Amino acid sequence: MDANDLGAIWLTLKLASVVTILLLLFGTPIAWWLARTRSKLKGVFGAVVALPLVLPPTVLGFYLLLAMGPNGLVGKFTEWLGLGLLPFTFPGLVIASVFYSLPFMVQPLQNAFEAIGDRPLEVAATLRASPWDTFWSVVVPLAKPGFLSGAVLAFAHTVGEFGVVLMIGGNIPNKTRVVSVQIYDHVEALEYTQAHVLAACMLVFSFLVLLTLYTLNPNKVKGREQ
Amino acid sequence: MxxxxxxxxxxxxxxxxxxxxxxxxxxxxxxxxxxxxxxxxxxxxxxxxxxxxxxxxxxxxxxxxxxxxxxxxxxxxxxxxxxxxxxxxxxxxxxxxxxxxGRIVLWSGSLDATKITLASLTDPKITRIAIANPKHAPYGKRAEEALKTAGLWEKVEPKLVYGENIAQTAQYVQTGNAQVGVIALSLAVNAELASKGGYWMIPDNLHQxxxxxxxxxxxxxxxxxxxxxxxxxxxxxxxxxxxxxxxxxxxxxxxx
CATH class of the missing domain: 3.40.190.10 (Periplasmic binding protein-like II)
Incomplete structure (x- = not known):
């Protein structure tokens, strides 16, 4: 493995970590709202969140490239903020990945929140716990398996991203050239040995992630699909 | 029957x-x-x-x-x-x-590329330059050679973004995400691309x-x-x- 491969691995882990943390921050309130709301819009928002599950990455990549470019709304906004344009940058990849992995965080969380039901929250309220206190002392411990599944799946899914990155990344070493793209480049250049090393790493990594998830959390992972 | x-x-x-x-x-x-x-x-x-x-x-x-x-x-x-x-x-x-x-050219969607030369790529106003991936796209390889022969590679490399092929490279420029790109002349003369910016021929003695x-x-x-x-x-x-x-x-x- 050369410096480029190691750089790609480090970049991928960094990207997946940042995305997972952001998704915990933004995904939790979305999942909470989806789990508790009686609004008629629940279906609409639920569908929007789930879109990346079914959309080809090229659709997301195409829209993001246009939106974040100099003529797009997002691009105009980031330029106005003095941040420059997002395509071909690490923050750009982070934003794309947050969208792309959103359902992998929100759906396990939403299921975990729904499984808690009203009663523990009502009990907490009768004990005069504030909503904030209830969330941290009741919801988070009870929904721990959901947080674990969501974080692991979001992390792993971001590591496995390829199409979106290929479209908006620009393949820059140590900035946007993640492992999946690096493998693709090796294969295109007939460097099968290097491709094998990285591909095998990905395979082992993905297996270990899922193994951890299913061993630590066997019933809950199954339960969330009910 | x-x-x-x-x-x-x-x-x-x-x-x-x-x-x-x-x-x-x-x-x-x-x-x-x-x-x-x-x-x-x-x-x-x-x-x-x-x-x-x-x-x-x-x-x-x-x-x-x-x-x-x-x-x-x-x-x-x-x-x-x-x-x-x-x-x-x-x-x-x-x-x-x-x-x-084939020939490579500098092409831009937003700047007047007929006035751009390889040397002007070092201009700080140009922040993103698209070339095809030199690892497996021939046009990218020639772009790299031309920049190296012109002695500009070190200065320009931090601005480079790499298209998967020469058409994606043109698309990076067309969407404005890169201001300039090194693309194939055969793409730059197409009506849609030629209507914007124009192109500048990179001298073919700079590359194989x-x-x-x-x-x-x-x-x-x-x-x-x-x-x-x-x-x-x-x-x-x-x-x-x-x-x-x-x-x-x-x-x-x-x-x-």
Whole structure:
């Protein structure tokens, strides 16, 4: 493995970590709202969140490239903020990945929140716990398996991203050239040995992630699909 | 059983019909995007019986895919080295035929590229420059060579973004995400791209020639359409199309 491969691995882990943390921050309130709301819009928002599950990455990549470019709304906004344009940058990849992995965080969380039901929250309220206190002392411990599944799946899914990155990344070493793209480049250049090393790493990594998830959390992972 | 006889006769007719209409799948380097669309259309008009599909991508990718048995009938590479390797490995059904020499240009969608030179790429106002991936796209490799020969590589490298093939590189510039790109002349002369910004020819003494060649793949052995298309490439209408897209043809002297 050369410096480029190691750089790609480090970049991928960094990207997946940042995305997972952001998704915990933004995904939790979305999942909470989806789990508790009686609004008629629940279906609409639920569908929007789930879109990346079914959309080809090229659709997301195409829209993001246009939106974040100099003529797009997002691009105009980031330029106005003095941040420059997002395509071909690490923050750009982070934003794309947050969208792309959103359902992998929100759906396990939403299921975990729904499984808690009203009663523990009502009990907490009768004990005069504030909503904030209830969330941290009741919801988070009870929904721990959901947080674990969501974080692991979001992390792993971001590591496995390829199409979106290929479209908006620009393949820059140590900035946007993640492992999946690096493998693709090796294969295109007939460097099968290097491709094998990285591909095998990905395979082992993905297996270990899922193994951890299913061993630590066997019933809950199954339960969330009910 | 008079009916059975009729059915058999119909089947036989349909089958013989199907055998006559040949299907041709061409893997073409992305720099041919507009030129090959034109060529295929002209060819279809002259040979209405043949069905022609063209797939565009980076030459390196096609080379890899063909080695793994991709069912392409012909391979038009932006680097004649790839088809030569296929012939050497016994994967081709014909000799390599040079069909053009390509040129690289600086192209911009937002700036007046006719006034840009390689040296102006160091201008701090230009923050993103797109080239094709030098690792497997011939146009990217030549772009890298030209920048290195001009002594600009170190200064320009931090601004570079890499397209998967030369068409994606043009698309990075067209969407404005990169201000300038090093793309194929054959793409820059296309009406849609030429309507913006314009282009500047990169002197061809700065890089190895972009000698391009095609080959019939072993998969197409006995495919008469592949043979017909290969012959068609040498005809006047085909050469006119290629010249229109800025290609220098084999046997012609480089213009500028």
């Amino acid at each position: 008079p009916y059975l006889r009729t059915i058999l006769a119909v089947c036989a007719t349909v089958l013989s019909f199907a055998a006559q209409a040949e299907k041709l799948t061409i893997a073409a380097a992305a720099d041919l995007k507009f030129a090959m669309d034109d060529l295929a259309n002209t060819y279809r008009k002259a040979n209405p019986g043949d069905e022609v599909d063209v797939i565009y991508g980076s030459s390196g990718k096609f080379h890899t895919q063909i080695r793994q048995g991709a069912p392409y009938d012909m391979f038009f590479s932006a680097d004649i080295g790839f088809p030569r390797e296929l012939v050497a490995s016994g994967l081709a059904a014909s000799e390599v035929k040079p069909y053009a020499v 020639p972009l000698e391009q060649g095609f080959v019939i793949i072993k998969h197409a052995q006995g495919n008469a359409a592949a043979k017909r298309f290969a012959d068609y490439m040498g005809t006047k209408p085909a050469r006119t199309v290629m010249t229109k897209y800025g290609f220098v043809l084999p046997g012609e002297v480089t213009g500028k």
